[in-house]
Amino acid sequence: MKKPEELRSYRWFGVNDLRSFGHRSRLRQIGYDRDDFAGKPVIGIINTWSDINPCHTHLRARADEVKRGVWQAGGFPLELPAMSLAEPYQKPSTMLYRNLLAMEVEELGRSYPIDGMVLLGGCDKTTPALIMGAISAGLPAIFVPAGPMLRGNLRGGFLGSGSDTWKYWDDLRAGLISERDWMEIENGIARSFGTCMTMGTAATMMSVAEAMGLTLPGASAIPAPDSNHSRMATAAGRRIVDMVWHDLTPDRVVTPAAIDNGIVVHQALGGSTNGIIHIIAMARRAGIDLRLERFDEISRKVPVIANIRPSGAYLMEDFFYAGGLRALMGVLAPHLDLSCLTVAGISLGEAIEGSQVWNDDVIRTLDRPVFPYGGTAILRGNLAPDGAVMKPSAADPRLLKHRGPALAFDSYDEMAAAVERDDLDVTPDHVLVLKNVGPLGGPGMPEWGMLPIPRKLVKAGVRDMLRISDARMSGTSYGACILHVAPEAYVGGPLAHVRTGDMIEVDVAARRLHLDVPEEELARRRASWTAPPERLPRGYGALYARHVSQANDGCDFDFLGAGPRLPEPDIH
Numbered sequence: 001m002k003k004p005e006e007l008r009s010y011r012w013f014g015v016n017d018l019r020s021f022g023h024r025s026r027l028r029q030i031g032y033d034r035d036d037f038a039g040k041p042v043i044g045i046i047n048t049w050s051d052i053n054p055c056h057t058h059l060r061a062r063a064d065e066v067k068r069g070v071w072q073a074g075g076f077p078l079e080l081p082a083m084s085l086a087e088p089y090q091k092p093s094t095m096l097y098r099n100l101l102a103m104e105v106e107e108l109g110r111s112y113p114i115d116g117m118v119l120l121g122g123c124d125k126t127t128p129a130l131i132m133g134a135i136s137a138g139l140p141a142i143f144v145p146a147g148p149m150l151r152g153n154l155r156g157g158f159l160g161s162g163s164d165t166w167k168y169w170d171d172l173r174a175g176l177i178s179e180r181d182w183m184e185i186e187n188g189i190a191r192s193f194g195t196c197m198t199m200g201t202a203a204t205m206m207s208v209a210e211a212m213g214l215t216l217p218g219a220s221a222i223p224a225p226d227s228n229h230s231r232m233a234t235a236a237g238r239r240i241v242d243m244v245w246h247d248l249t250p251d252r253v254v255t256p257a258a259i260d261n262g263i264v265v266h267q268a269l270g271g272s273t274n275g276i277i278h279i280i281a282m283a284r285r286a287g288i289d290l291r292l293e294r295f296d297e298i299s300r301k302v303p304v305i306a307n308i309r310p311s312g313a314y315l316m317e318d319f320f321y322a323g324g325l326r327a328l329m330g331v332l333a334p335h336l337d338l339s340c341l342t343v344a345g346i347s348l349g350e351a352i353e354g355s356q357v358w359n360d361d362v363i364r365t366l367d368r369p370v371f372p373y374g375g376t377a378i379l380r381g382n383l384a385p386d387g388a389v390m391k392p393s394a395a396d397p398r399l400l401k402h403r404g405p406a407l408a409f410d411s412y413d414e415m416a417a418a419v420e421r422d423d424l425d426v427t428p429d430h431v432l433v434l435k436n437v438g439p440l441g442g443p444g445m446p447e448w449g450m451l452p453i454p455r456k457l458v459k460a461g462v463r464d465m466l467r468i469s470d471a472r473m474s475g476t477s478y479g480a481c482i483l484h485v486a487p488e489a490y491v492g493g494p495l496a497h498v499r500t501g502d503m504i505e506v507d508v509a510a511r512r513l514h515l516d517v518p519e520e521e522l523a524r525r526r527a528s529w530t531a532p533p534e535r536l537p538r539g540y541g542a543l544y545a546r547h548v549s550q551a552n553d554g555c556d557f558d559f560l561g562a563g564p565r566l567p568e569p570d571i572h
Contacts, residue, residue, distance in 0.1 A: 001245045004039035008139075011571055012113035013037060019572055023113070037076040041244040043237070044114035045070075045077055046105055046130065048121040050084030055123035055202065056146055057193035058224055062233040066118050066144065069237020075116075075244070077237065080108050085125045087202075095472065096444025098125040098132075098278075099548070099557050100540055105133025111569055114139065116244040118236055122146025122195045124475070127205035128278035131214060132556070135250045135285040138565055140243040142343045143214045144236045145206035147224035148316035149194030159189045160309040161196040162476020166450065174458045194224025197316040199308040200475035204271035205278060210325050211265035212258045212282075213342035214250075217351035221324035223317050243343060254286040257337040261348065263298045264335045267374025268328065270304040270311030270393045272475025273483055276376060281554030287562030292378045292387045292552055296511065299374030302335050304393050305364040310478035311393040312370045314362050322362035326355035331363060379482060381513040382522075383468075383494050383504070386486035386552045391478075392508050396464035399480035400508040403516075404466060408433040408500045412448050419454040426454045431466045431504045435495050436532065438470035438488025439548050439555050443535050449473035449483040466506060468513075470495055470551070482506065482513060484551035490532055491550075497525040 005014060012023045027037060045066050049059035063079050070077035083101045085094040109117055117137070119130040122145045134141035152159025168185050171177045195202030203221075210220040216236055222229045259279065266275045276295055283290035306328060308314050319328075329336060329352045338349030357363045364370055371393035379388045392400055407430045409415035415434050418424055432451045439445045449471040453462055467481045470488035487493030494515060498504075503516040515522075536545040547557040 002247060007041060007244070008115045009042040009113040014039070040074055040076045041115040041241050042113055043070045043075045043077045043116050043118060043240050043244070044108060044112060045079045045118045046082050046108060046120060047079055048082050048084045048101075048126050048130070050086060052089055053084045053086035053123060054190070054193060055087065055195045056084060056121065059120045059146060062120055062144065062230070065230050065233040066120070066237035069234035070241060073238040073241035075241035078114065080112065082108065085123060085129065087124045092442055093444035093446040094125040095446070095555065096442070096541075096544060098129045098555075099544070099560065101126065101129035102132040102136070102560070105130055106136040109134070109137030109139045110566060116140040116240045118240050119143045120146070122202055122206050124201040124205065124274065127202070127209055128282055131209060131282050132285045135254055135282065136560065136565070138249055138251065140240065140248050141250055142216070142236050142240050142243065143209050144233050145209065145215060145220045147194050147206075147222045147226070147229050148197040148203055149190060149224055150192040151197055151315050151317045152189040152191060154185060154188050158315060159185065160198040160315050160476070161189055162200055162474050163198050163310040163478060164189065166477060170453065170458050170463065173455050192225045196476055198310060198476045199269055199271060199306065199316070201272040201274040202475070203316050204266060204269060204275045204475055207269055207271070207325050208262040208266055208275060208279060211329065212262040213253045213340055213348060216344055217342070218324055218326045221316060221320040223320060239344065242345070246345070248343065248345065251286065253341055253343060254282070255340065256288050258340045259283045259288055259290060260294070260298065261336050261340060263295055264302050264332055265325070265329065267295075267299050267302045267376065268304060268332055269306045270308065270371065270375035270391070273376055273389045273391050274472055274475055276389055277472070277484065277551055277555055281556040284554055284556060284561050295376060296378040299376055302332070302374045303366060303369035304371035304373070304375050305331060305366060305369050307362050307364060307370050310476060311375060311391070318359070318362050322359035323355060323357045326352045327357045328363050330355040331357065331366060377508050377511060379506070379508070379511050379513040381515070383498070383513045383515040384485045385494065386550060387484070388482050388486065388513055389484040390482045390508060394478035395480035399464060399466050399506075401506065402431075402466050403503060403505045404429040404431045406431050406433045406498050406500055406502045406504050408435065408498045408502075410435050412437060415451060419452050422456050424454050424456060426457065428457060428462050428465055431468060433495070433498050434467075434469040434471065435489035435498070436470070438485070438490055439550060440535070440545060441470065441488055441490030441532070443541065443545070445472050445551065445555065447472050447474045449481050450477040450479055451481070468495070468504070486550045486552045488550065492526070492529055492531065494522070496529055497522055
């Protein structure tokens with residue numbers, strides 16, 4: 001254990017000099033007494049609460065509950081607000097700002113007199129951003145997931161955020177429901193604070209964080225309004241103090257085996273395709289050179305056993321009552337490294353010991369899966385030499401092997417206008433292609449990858465068709481959507497050269513994505529291609545444009561990977 005004089009914060013508050021006098025007197029200015037902080041670990045509570053972030057509405061209260069735990073354990077808590085990435089509102093995409101939040105977390109940890117961090121968040125990009133920043137900061141850190149909202153409700157049935165939005169939107173476009181029905185769905189689909197209660201990116205990343213050992217056992221699936229959530233926050237506050245005394249830093253938790261555990265859980269949940277980008281980014285912050293192939297290797301061995309929308313039938317509240325992530329990892333034990341250390345100070349095996357499945361239709365057995373393989377597949381070919389991502393578990397099986405003509409669009413606006421035309425020349429066998437919506441083209445790689453099915457086909461009863469883009473899609477989305485095509489069209493990747501009428505072949509079992517155009521013709525198209533105009537000419541956007549990597553490399557900045565940390569700041 002550390003001694004009080006070995007605490008990082010001691011340099012600010014414990015030294016008998018003029019500068020420390022100033023630091024202590026300013027705490028007294030706030031109203032603290034020297035007994036409140038002297039010789040105690042200073043805990044920074046990194047809070048992503050915001051008035052415009054409904055997923056994090058409760059985090060103002062949770063921060064106070066974390067403080068209660070810190071005080072109980074003999075620490076000194078200080079709340080530090082951080083950027084709130086509000087998925088429904090921030091445009092063009094919260095993905096554009098994930099790295100900015102990660103930088104802020106790292107700098108908060110480096111520049112302030114804190115010994116450990118409690119990370120409060122959960123909305124899609126927030127979880128990886130907080131973890132990326134904490135890994136780079138190198139201070140003891142524990143993640144408090146925001147938790148899913150309550151189930152949506154409609155006429156005695158359940159609604160799932162995102163997934164049912166897309167479903168009923170197509171019913172509205174087809175004339176199968178009324179505007180009054182649509183308004184009733186709007187009123188019933190989001191009934192409480194918390195993240196999406198389907199297996200979207202938020203639930204995926206909170207679960208991955210727990211599987212990697214970065215939360216207290218069982219924390220990730222607790223519904224946000226449940227009183228268990230408040231108690232978990234307080235317990236995390238108590239735990240971080242002990243983590244500081246024992247110097248339990250992220251590098252001891254985020255190991256290659258822990259990353260594999262996160263991928264196993266990601267596949268078994270039918271997790272969001274976005275998770276692949278984020279797990280790569282988190283791993284590389286820890287100095288682990290994770291590649292797309294690792295996801296595919298694990299996907300071929302680990303089936304989807306969580307029967308949760310969009311791959312299954314239930315919602316996160318049902319998952320929690322069925323035993324939650326501890327129960328799911330208990331079933332997955334043969335595929336996990338149970339020796340991995342967690343922030344609880346125990347191994348993953350100890351963390352899931354005694355877990356039980358209370359509803360085996362929600363959490364299936366390995367021999368009775370929802371889908372026989374993992375939730376995602378990595379495709380390659382001349383259309384995606386650096387890889388593309390698909391979620392076969394949420395697609396119509398007939399489209400997993402398909403050949404059809406492309407219907408290509410150079411921009412989202414062009415595509416959005418075309419799909420509403422009743423005279424659009426399109427059949428269910430066409431392959432919709434959207435270009436220039438990747439990390440740079442979007443900009444920020446928006447969630448436009450679930451291209452809307454043309455209205456004339458929706459009216460005819462079509463509910464899935466093959467769609468390809470360099471964008472992402474919401475984890476709550478479904479359908480035969482091929483995403484993250486790399487390199488993206490905006491930088492001259494092969495997707496840029498697809499034209500309407502070109503034949504495209506997809507074979508998911510063979511992991512193949514092929515543009516059936518002669519190489520000579522492709523060479524002519526490449527020679528005539530001109531780069532689009534710059535889209536982010538100033539401010540943070542310019543920094544992003546100059547340094548962001550492609551999807552297969554995690555979309556992190558090239559200067560933020562693993563490497564020597566900056567020296568401790570000179571506090572004089």
